[in-house]
Amino acid sequence: MKYRNFPMVPRVVFGHGSFLQLGEILMPKRKSSEAPFIFFIDDVFEGQPLITEVPLLFNDQIIFISSEEEPKTAQVDVLVAKIKESFTEMPSGIVGIGGGTLLDVAKAVAIMLTNPGSAAEYQGWDLVKKPAIYHVGIPTISGTGAEVSRTTVLMGPEKKLGINSDHTPFDQVLLDPKLTHGVPKEQWFYTGMDCYIHCIESLNGTYLNAFSQSYGEKALDLCHEVYLGDISKEESRDKLMMASWHGGMSIAYSQVGIAHAMSYGLSYLLGVKHGIGNCLVFQYLEEFYPEGVKVFKQMQEKHQIKLPTGICAGLSEEQFDIMIQVSFGLVPLWENALGDNWKEIMTYDRLLQLFKKI
Numbered sequence: 001m002k003y004r005n006f007p008m009v010p011r012v013v014f015g016h017g018s019f020l021q022l023g024e025i026l027m028p029k030r031k032s033s034e035a036p037f038i039f040f041i042d043d044v045f046e047g048q049p050l051i052t053e054v055p056l057l058f059n060d061q062i063i064f065i066s067s068e069e070e071p072k073t074a075q076v077d078v079l080v081a082k083i084k085e086s087f088t089e090m091p092s093g094i095v096g097i098g099g100g101t102l103l104d105v106a107k108a109v110a111i112m113l114t115n116p117g118s119a120a121e122y123q124g125w126d127l128v129k130k131p132a133i134y135h136v137g138i139p140t141i142s143g144t145g146a147e148v149s150r151t152t153v154l155m156g157p158e159k160k161l162g163i164n165s166d167h168t169p170f171d172q173v174l175l176d177p178k179l180t181h182g183v184p185k186e187q188w189f190y191t192g193m194d195c196y197i198h199c200i201e202s203l204n205g206t207y208l209n210a211f212s213q214s215y216g217e218k219a220l221d222l223c224h225e226v227y228l229g230d231i232s233k234e235e236s237r238d239k240l241m242m243a244s245w246h247g248g249m250s251i252a253y254s255q256v257g258i259a260h261a262m263s264y265g266l267s268y269l270l271g272v273k274h275g276i277g278n279c280l281v282f283q284y285l286e287e288f289y290p291e292g293v294k295v296f297k298q299m300q301e302k303h304q305i306k307l308p309t310g311i312c313a314g315l316s317e318e319q320f321d322i323m324i325q326v327s328f329g330l331v332p333l334w335e336n337a338l339g340d341n342w343k344e345i346m347t348y349d350r351l352l353q354l355f356k357k358i
C-alpha cells in the first residue's frame with residue numbers, strides 16, 4: 001500500500017471582518033511595484049461596497065468574472081494570455097474572491113502562468129510540473145470545499161475534469177463569514193448541499209479512513225445544525241463556512257461518489273451548475289444513500305426548495321450516451337461509491353434509468 005502525501009493550505013485566517021486584513025497579508029508577498037496582484041472577483045460584486053475594500057496598490061488589477069457558467073479551460077487560457085500581455089513582470093499573485101467558480105479560475109490561472117500550453121493539457125492527476133504563482137482564495141459562499149481542495153474543476157473541450165496536483169491548493173485562504181451575507185436562498189441551499197453530499201459520499205464510500213471520517217462527521221454535524229437546527233443566521237454562516245472546509249478535507253483523503261459522477265455528466269452536456277446538479281441527482285439515490293437522501297429531503301422541505309423537473313426530458317439517445325460516458329469516465333468516484341466491481345452494480349442501463357428520472 002502506497003499512501004498519498006497530501007499538500008494542505010498552509011495559511012488560513014477565519015473571522016468576521018477578516019477581509020480587512022487582506023492588504024496586510026498580501027504586503028510581504030509583493031515582489032515589486034511592477035508585479036501586481038490580480039483579483040478575480042465574482043461580477044455580482046461589481047459596484048458593491050466589497051470592491052472598495054479590496055486592497056489595491058500600484059498596478060494591481062481587478063478582473064470581474066461571471067459565475068453563471070462553470071469555469072472553462074479556454075477561459076483560463078484567455079485570462080493567462082491577457083495577464084501576460086498586460087504586464088511586463090509576472091504578477092506577485094492571484095486572489096480569487098467568490099464561489100467555487102472564482103476559486104477554481106484563480107487556482108487554474110496561477111498554475112497556467114508558470115506552466116506552458118493550454119489548461120486542457122493538465123486536466124487529470126499530477127500533470128502539473130512547475131509550482132503555481134502565489135494564490136489566495138476567499139470564498140463568498142460556502143459549501144464547495146474549493147478553498148481547501150487540491151483540484152480545480154474545469155470544463156474542457158473533451159471533458160469536465162479537475163487539474164489535480166500538489167501545486168493546485170491555495171497558499172493562503174481567508175474565511176470571512178461576513179462575505180456570505182448577500183447569498184440568495186436557493187444558491188445558499190444548493191451550494192451548502194454540495195458540502196452535505198461531500199460528507200455523505202465520503203462517509204459511505206469504500207475509500208473511507210479515519211482521516212476522512214473525522215472531518216466528514218464534523219462537517220455532517222455542522223450541516224445538520226445549519227439546515228435542520230434552530231440557530232441564528234450569524235452562527236449559521238460561521239458554521240457553514242467551517243462545514244465546507246471540513247467537507248473538503250474529508251474528500252481530500254477519500255473521494256466523492258455517485259451524485260458527483262452523474263452531476264459531472266449533467267454539467268458537461270447541459271451546463272447545469274455543480275451545486276444544483278448534485279441535488280438533482282442526489283434526490284434519486286435513495287438505494288445507495290438511504291439515510292442521506294432521507295435527511296436531504298427533510299432539509300429541502302424545511303427550506304421549501306423546489307428542484308426543477310424535466311431536465312433530461314426530450315434528450316436523445318446520443319445525448320444520454322454522452323452523459324453516461326462522462327460519468328463512467330470518473331472511475332475513482334465509482335470505485336469509492338460501489339467498490340471494485342462497480343461496473344457490475346452500476347450497469348449502463350441502470351445509469352440511463354437514473355438520468356431519465358431527472
Ligand SMILES: [Fe+2]
Nearest residue numbers: 144194198260
Ligand atoms: Fe462537489
